[in-house]
Amino acid sequence: MSYSRTYRNSNGVGAYRTNLNEGQNERQGATGSQAEQPQQEETAAPSLERVNRRDGFTMFRPDEKKRAHLTEMARREEEDARAHREARRVRHVHERPARVGGTTGYSTVVKQKQKAVTSASKGLEMQKKREQWQREKREREEKELQEKKAKARAQSERNEALRAVRAQEAMERHRNDHRWKNQEFLDRLERK
Numbered sequence: 001m002s003y004s005r006t007y008r009n010s011n012g013v014g015a016y017r018t019n020l021n022e023g024q025n026e027r028q029g030a031t032g033s034q035a036e037q038p039q040q041e042e043t044a045a046p047s048l049e050r051v052n053r054r055d056g057f058t059m060f061r062p063d064e065k066k067r068a069h070l071t072e073m074a075r076r077e078e079e080d081a082r083a084h085r086e087a088r089r090v091r092h093v094h095e096r097p098a099r100v101g102g103t104t105g106y107s108t109v110v111k112q113k114q115k116a117v118t119s120a121s122k123g124l125e126m127q128k129k130r131e132q133w134q135r136e137k138r139e140r141e142e143k144e145l146q147e148k149k150a151k152a153r154a155q156s157e158r159n160e161a162l163r164a165v166r167a168q169e170a171m172e173r174h175r176n177d178h179r180w181k182n183q184e185f186l187d188r189l190e191r192k
Contacts, residue, residue, distance in 0.1 A: 050063065
């Protein structure tokens with residue numbers, strides 16, 4: 001028989017045979033030295049221990065070296081992450097007490113404050129002057145606009161009065177012409 005099949009050794013230790021021919025070879029070799037057989041099983045056992053073939057399926061046991069390597073990598077990465085978090089952690093600021101205020105005296109500070117107030121008041125005065133100048137400018141412009149409106153109104157009134165006078169004169173001329181024409185017509189009628 002030459003088909004492959006895995007089954008346990010008769011002693012149940014966990015060594016596997018992958019071929020029935022190996023079992024026959026073992027039986028034939030059993031008459032030989034018994035010391036060679038356990039040595040042969042020890043060398044074959046680690047490679048075959050990972051694969052466990054049953055009747056309908058094959059079970060692969062995990063590789064211990066790979067598992068150990070992965071767990072070691074995970075442990076290292078976790079330590080690195082913990083160290084990184086620790087390095088970036090917000091800590092309290094610890095400073096030694098120190099004298100503040102500098103070397104300037106009280107009178108110097110008072111003068112500086114007064115100078116700051118006067119410079120601020122100068123700025124305020126300049127702002128007030130600017131506002132007053134703008135207000136005066138607006139008033140001047142408003143006054144000029146009112147004067148222009150008054151001039152335009154007066155001119156309009158003069159034009160209206162002139163138009164009324166001209167209309168009156170035109171009506172008077174028309175009346176005179178009409179009277180003259182009527183008189184002429186009546187004179188012509190009388191002559192006849």
